[in-house]
Ligand SMILES: NC(=O)C1=CN([C@@H]2O[C@H](COP(=O)(O)OP(=O)(O)OC[C@H]3O[C@@H](n4cnc5c(N)ncnc54)[C@H](OP(=O)(O)O)[C@@H]3O)[C@@H](O)[C@H]2O)C=CC1
């Protein structure tokens with residue numbers, strides 16, 4: 001008989017969290033034992049005897065949530081953004097004191113977005129120019145998106161490895177912000193437009209040609225299969241795992 005995993009969702013009434021609650025409830029091997037949102041005590045996780053949580057909350061609160069979970073030996077699958085190297089180091093420190101506990105942090109749980117990032121990194125060594133444009137709903141708290149930051153880092157690493165120099169840009173005057181933010185030398189532009197969900201384009205260019213790689217999350221259901229895969233894997237991966245691609249076999 002398949003063992004059932006008891007799951008708590010943090011940010012359960014949010015845009016993604018509510019979708020995750022539906023997804024978890026529909027699976028026979030997962031039992032939704034706690035739905036926690038702003039103002040609810042984290043002790044609900046202990047009352048439900050949660051073995052793992054999913055966190056889609058806010059960059060300002062996610063570290064407190066994870067400190068609680070790790071200290072109680074509860075595995076975590078984390079979609080919330082805002083993870084820089086310092087935060088990841090803090091998580092590693094907490095996890096060192098809680099052997100056997102696993103945390104998976106992923107900037108994007110949709111399969112298409114993972115492939116988009118992989119394709120962008122594969123294309124990067126072949127083009128002189130590259131910029132990232134992320135497009136989201138206007139209620140998003142952070143900019144640029146975690147996905148855009150990660151994409152820029154992957155592109156920069158691929159360019160470095162190929163021995164490419166800086167991306168050419170003759171801009172010497174203009175309005176502040178007109179060229180976007182710069183992540184590891186790659187320009188990243190954020191658009192916030194009502195009606196959008198989560199979208200990204202990577203534009204690459206060389207002499208006489210451009211290549212555009214685009215991904216669209218049209219519905220937040222796009223994140224759920226990746227979250228479920230993360231839940232099923234996280235208990236077997238003690239310590240910190242960054243990126244859903246570490247869990248999925250994308251070939
Ligand atoms: N990795 C991925 O694939 C994806 C990541 N994200 C990221 O996930 C995060 C959430 O996104 P989204 O669902 O759109 O945001 P929402 O604002 O819709 O949802 C967040 C929910 O968390 C609640 N919340 C706030 N503080 C706490 C707390 N301390 N404990 C529990 N719940 C809390 C909020 O309540 P209240 O509104 O009352 O504050 C809200 O209901 C963002 O960082 C976003 O970038 C989003 C999509 C995909």
Ligand SMILES: O=C(O)C1=N[C@H](C(=O)O)C[C@H](O)C1
Nearest residue numbers: 081107108140145146147198
């Ligand atoms: O806030 C969102 O909506 C999303 N956040 C994540 C990010 O910042 O990359 C993932 C996806 O883009 C949706």
